[in-house]
Amino acid sequence: MSSLQEGDLILRGTRAPSRLQAARGTEKSAQGAEKPFQQVMDVSTGDPHRAGMKPVSFVRQVLAACVYPKLLDEKSLPLDARQRANTLLGVCSGRSVGSYSATAYGIPYVCKSVTEFIMRRDGGVSSNPEDIVISSGSTKTLLMVLHLMASGEGETRTGVLTPMPCPHTLPTLLNMAGLTLVPYQLLEDQGWAVELDELHRALRTTRGHCSPRAIYISNPGNPTGHVQDRKSIEEVIRFAATEGLVLLADEVYQDSVYGQGKESLSYKRVLFEMGKEYSKKVELVSFHSLSSACMGECGLRGAYMEAVNLDPAVMKYLRDAQAPSSPPVLPQLALEVMVNPPTPEDPSYKTYSQEILHSMTTLSQNAQRACEFLNDLSGIKCQPARGGIFLFPRLHLPPQMVEEAKMLGVEADVLYCQRLLEEEGVRLGAGCENGQVDPNFHIRLCVLAPSDTLDEILARLHSFHLRLLERFP
Amino acid sequence: MSSLQEGDLILRGTRAPSRLQAARGTEKSAQGAEKPFQQVMDVSTGDPHRAGMKPVSFVRQVLAACVYPKLLDEKSLPLDARQRANTLLGVCSGRSVGSYSATAYGIPYVCKSVTEFIMRRDGGVSSNPEDIVISSGSTKTLLMVLHLMASGEGETRTGVLTPMPCPHTLPTLLNMAGLTLVPYQLLEDQGWAVELDELHRALRTTRGHCSPRAIYISNPGNPTGHVQDRKSIEEVIRFAATEGLVLLADEVYQDSVYGQGKESLSYKRVLFEMGKEYSKKVELVSFHSLSSACMGECGLRGAYMEAVNLDPAVMKYLRDAQAPSSPPVLPQLALEVMVNPPTPEDPSYKTYSQEILHSMTTLSQNAQRACEFLNDLSGIKCQPARGGIFLFPRLHLPPQMVEEAKMLGVEADVLYCQRLLEEEGVRLGAGCENGQVDPNFHIRLCVLAPSDTLDEILARLHSFHLRLLERFP
Ligand SMILES: Cc1ncc(COP(=O)(O)O)c(C=O)c1O
Ligand SMILES: Cc1ncc(COP(=O)(O)O)c(C=O)c1O
Numbered sequence: 001m002s003s004l005q006e007g008d009l010i011l012r013g014t015r016a017p018s019r020l021q022a023a024r025g026t027e028k029s030a031q032g033a034e035k036p037f038q039q040v041m042d043v044s045t046g047d048p049h050r051a052g053m054k055p056v057s058f059v060r061q062v063l064a065a066c067v068y069p070k071l072l073d074e075k076s077l078p079l080d081a082r083q084r085a086n087t088l089l090g091v092c093s094g095r096s097v098g099s100y101s102a103t104a105y106g107i108p109y110v111c112k113s114v115t116e117f118i119m120r121r122d123g124g125v126s127s128n129p130e131d132i133v134i135s136s137g138s139t140k141t142l143l144m145v146l147h148l149m150a151s152g153e154g155e156t157r158t159g160v161l162t163p164m165p166c167p168h169t170l171p172t173l174l175n176m177a178g179l180t181l182v183p184y185q186l187l188e189d190q191g192w193a194v195e196l197d198e199l200h201r202a203l204r205t206t207r208g209h210c211s212p213r214a215i216y217i218s219n220p221g222n223p224t225g226h227v228q229d230r231k232s233i234e235e236v237i238r239f240a241a242t243e244g245l246v247l248l249a250d251e252v253y254q255d256s257v258y259g260q261g262k263e264s265l266s267y268k269r270v271l272f273e274m275g276k277e278y279s280k281k282v283e284l285v286s287f288h289s290l291s292s293a294c295m296g297e298c299g300l301r302g303a304y305m306e307a308v309n310l311d312p313a314v315m316k317y318l319r320d321a322q323a324p325s326s327p328p329v330l331p332q333l334a335l336e337v338m339v340n341p342p343t344p345e346d347p348s349y350k351t352y353s354q355e356i357l358h359s360m361t362t363l364s365q366n367a368q369r370a371c372e373f374l375n376d377l378s379g380i381k382c383q384p385a386r387g388g389i390f391l392f393p394r395l396h397l398p399p400q401m402v403e404e405a406k407m408l409g410v411e412a413d414v415l416y417c418q419r420l421l422e423e424e425g426v427r428l429g430a431g432c433e434n435g436q437v438d439p440n441f442h443i444r445l446c447v448l449a450p451s452d453t454l455d456e457i458l459a460r461l462h463s464f465h466l467r468l469l470e471r472f473p
Numbered sequence: 474m475s476s477l478q479e480g481d482l483i484l485r486g487t488r489a490p491s492r493l494q495a496a497r498g499t500e501k502s503a504q505g506a507e508k509p510f511q512q513v514m515d516v517s518t519g520d521p522h523r524a525g526m527k528p529v530s531f532v533r534q535v536l537a538a539c540v541y542p543k544l545l546d547e548k549s550l551p552l553d554a555r556q557r558a559n560t561l562l563g564v565c566s567g568r569s570v571g572s573y574s575a576t577a578y579g580i581p582y583v584c585k586s587v588t589e590f591i592m593r594r595d596g597g598v599s600s601n602p603e604d605i606v607i608s609s610g611s612t613k614t615l616l617m618v619l620h621l622m623a624s625g626e627g628e629t630r631t632g633v634l635t636p637m638p639c640p641h642t643l644p645t646l647l648n649m650a651g652l653t654l655v656p657y658q659l660l661e662d663q664g665w666a667v668e669l670d671e672l673h674r675a676l677r678t679t680r681g682h683c684s685p686r687a688i689y690i691s692n693p694g695n696p697t698g699h700v701q702d703r704k705s706i707e708e709v710i711r712f713a714a715t716e717g718l719v720l721l722a723d724e725v726y727q728d729s730v731y732g733q734g735k736e737s738l739s740y741k742r743v744l745f746e747m748g749k750e751y752s753k754k755v756e757l758v759s760f761h762s763l764s765s766a767c768m769g770e771c772g773l774r775g776a777y778m779e780a781v782n783l784d785p786a787v788m789k790y791l792r793d794a795q796a797p798s799s800p801p802v803l804p805q806l807a808l809e810v811m812v813n814p815p816t817p818e819d820p821s822y823k824t825y826s827q828e829i830l831h832s833m834t835t836l837s838q839n840a841q842r843a844c845e846f847l848n849d850l851s852g853i854k855c856q857p858a859r860g861g862i863f864l865f866p867r868l869h870l871p872p873q874m875v876e877e878a879k880m881l882g883v884e885a886d887v888l889y890c891q892r893l894l895e896e897e898g899v900r901l902g903a904g905c906e907n908g909q910v911d912p913n914f915h916i917r918l919c920v921l922a923p924s925d926t927l928d929e930i931l932a933r934l935h936s937f938h939l940r941l942l943e944r945f946p
Pocket of ligand 2: 610640723
């Protein structure tokens with residue numbers, strides 16, 4: 001892909017080269033040609049901490065005291081963090097995060113906290129601990145469900161309706177599970193909205209090819225930034241109900257809806273507010289994760305799924321699927337903190353809410369700023385994002401570059417990203433990884449990064465893009 | 474199985490009922506019949522922290538500072554723990570344990586530390602980071618390898634030679650991967666030694682039934698406590714070489730060899746000391762884990778495997794197998810500490826070595842004491858353990874009890890364990906779970922527990938066993 005080293009994939013969010021950066025620069029020039037940048041900045045995936053975003057202090061304080069219980073008596077940690085740690089240690093066997101998780105589907109206490117969060121979020125719609133499965137990352141919970149749906153060959157092979165563009169990991173997951181990807185195109189001109197006619201069209205294409213059993217939705221959209229309104233969600237639910245499809249609602253970015261007038265609405269809530277005709281019938285699995293925008297705790301690897309209306313035998317399978325292994329304990333405790341954060345009467349509330357506000361403000365301002373910036377560049381058109389942490393601008397590339405890519409045997413958006421990486425040390429994602437097969441090219445970037453980091457990335461992208469236009473006038 | 478609740482599976486290692494225990498006792502009597510015990514003591518699996526063993530302080534101090542980097546400046550943590558945490562944060566993207574692991578097979582720095590540990594352990598035999606794969610638990614690394622070996626149906630279905638008894642999770646793993654378990658019997662009378670003739674016999678039985686491709690060994694033995702000497706390991710290696718079998722060496726308890734005159738010898742070392750004829754040829758995968766005896770960090774979920782002589786394509790598959798997900802970061806950092814503990818010049822060395830010594834002494838004394846105690850009970854015969862954390866005593870059960878079990882449709886060892894749990898609140902493992910199919914019955918117990926906890930368990934077992942003998946004289 002490129003001549004850069006693994007170790008280069010560190011990004012610091014500061015323009016002044018640190019001593020380490022300077023050392024790396026030297027190393028590089030000793031090894032080969034000098035690069036015009038000190039360090040690779042990678043915003044191709046959703047990994048906010050790598051980009052320099054800070055963790056939520058309360059989460060880390062609680063985890064630290066769980067890991068090293070001597071800290072329970074240290075005044076340096078806030079009282080409520082220590083109390084929470086004490087409570088959480090109480091649900092670990094032997095009061096240690098080093099004991100196996102009580103069950104393969106998650107610590108019952110944490111499952112219960114998750115359901116309480118869901119009920120608060122959804123205006124009281126009930127939620128049962130038996131419907132929760134905790135795992136190490138939503139990539140894994142999703143894969144568990146996909147595996148379960150796999151069956152048949154040829155015409156009878158399970159198909160999953162998949163948005164185009166979709167999260168860049170999804171095609172791999174479908175493939176691993178042995179499922180057929182059935183693409184439905186999102187409407188770029190309408191900010192990547194889901195369109196009912198397109199769902200019907202996509203379904204018709206499956207005739208004689210595969211047996212569609214589920215529809216996957218990412219809302220808020222990865223990588224689109226689209227946020228569905230109630231009407232759109234209702235349409236998808238009715239569609240799933242009529243066509244007998246399982247709804248796979250990837251709601252990992254439910255905590256990051258910032259578009260004006262937009263609200264975060266879960267599929268579960270809308271489903272239950274549509275009445276028993278739907279709420280008793282439609283099979284829904286909703287995914288959430290520590291890799292959410294506000295937490296950004298991707299490396300901890302913790303996630304849950306909530307299942308609605310699944311067959312009890314299927315549910316049993318999902319709850320046993322991780323046995324005889326079990327999910328790590330610490331991420332489960334972090335999940336508990338995520339779904340049950342400090343409340344106004346807690347000492348940590350002020351810091352907690354300031355930190356969340358800061359990261360949400362950074363995110364929404366970055367999204368807007370980056371979108372405007374990109375739209376000012378000739379040959380780039382970016383839909384504004386209303387939620388989530390990505391932008392997915394369209395590239396109108398010079399025909400000569402498209403030709404060159406063809407000759408090199410790569411997609412033109414891949415070539416664009418490769419050149420950008422080599423020349424400017426900025427790693428973006430190529431749209432084709434998100435399953436895009438239309439004649440337009442796209443790039444993907446995560447905008448949840450400190451604002452000066454984003455500035456630097458945009459500045460480098462700017463230089464590169466202008467040079468490109470000069471090269472191919 | 475029993476009328477006990479999940480929440481009961483907490484064990485405190487003290488005879489005097491704590492306030493919590495007293496509360497639980499009351500709860501129970503309110504819910505149903507009063508039990509003659511306050512709390513269930515579970516030593517059916519290898520989960521030392523659940524049994525009340527303490528974590529190694531240095532490991533937890535480093536992790537705490539990695540989780541909450543403000544602690545890097547706190548004098549309350551030892552300097553070397555903070556320095557280590559600082560180093561480890563340096564190998565995390567964005568200096569956060571919340572960033573995704575750099576690669577799906579593990580952080581390169583940690584892989585490197587693992588190889589340095591292996592080289593020190595094996596007297597300099599070389600070890601390459603490219604041969605290491607890190608995952609969340611050796612149950613998972615093992616399953617990855619098993620999955621890879623699966624192929625064929627009927628006669629051509631992959632078979633794995635499996636010791637009887639074997640770790641109680643292994644039959645499930647083989648089944649999940651679609652492999653045929655080919656049993657070879659360990660010699661109970663010789664302390665559960667591996668016998669070459671028996672390996673040949675087992676292999677002969679596969680003709681026309683399956684296609685044997687690997688042999689699994691647990692050394693030190695789970696649940697047997699057997700430790701192979703060099704000669705025995707050489708025999709197995711020669712057997713694997715001649716028969717073209719992959720060697721799967723589960724060496725999770727390599728840190729706990731305590732039998733007099735016994736040494737901890739890795740399969741890799743012996744293989745390389747047998748000369749190139751073997752070391753260039755035999756395919757070996759060795760497993761190690763944070764769930765080892767001295768660490769006991771089962772709940773963190775961290776493990777590595779080292780592969781020797783595997784086909785590069787196979788190795789590539791194993792390194793990619795976890796993508797697009799990746800192993801949690803924190804357990805990888807804990808692994809680094811496990812393989813690279815404090816050395817004599819470090820401030821934490823004294824505490825570290827005292828803690829390790831304490832747990833090793835507890836383990837070896839417990840193993841010996843429990844073995845003698847069990848052998849004093851009429852109808853129980855226990856082989857002495859030389860390593861590992863389990864004992865696997867044989868039960869000579871009264872014929873009437875065997876009859877009763879038959880009528881109830883359960884194995885007699887299962888019935889024994891059920892009754893023991895119901896009457897005394899002690900959970901042991903039934904030998905049949907370890908794959909034992911011979912006419913003898915066994916029970917499995919983990920002896921890595923605080924010594925007063927073990928006392929209590931043995932006392933309860935004693936009362937139960939005597940009552941049993943009275944009931945069936
Ligand atoms: C829509 C979506 N789902 C799932 C994931 C993966 O989450 P996890 O880190 O929990 O596996 C991501 C992360 O990028 C995502 O964007
Ligand atoms: C022989 C053996 N291998 C593997 C394991 C499981 O290790 P992990 O917790 O790393 O999955 C155990 C734990 O009991 C074991 O005894």
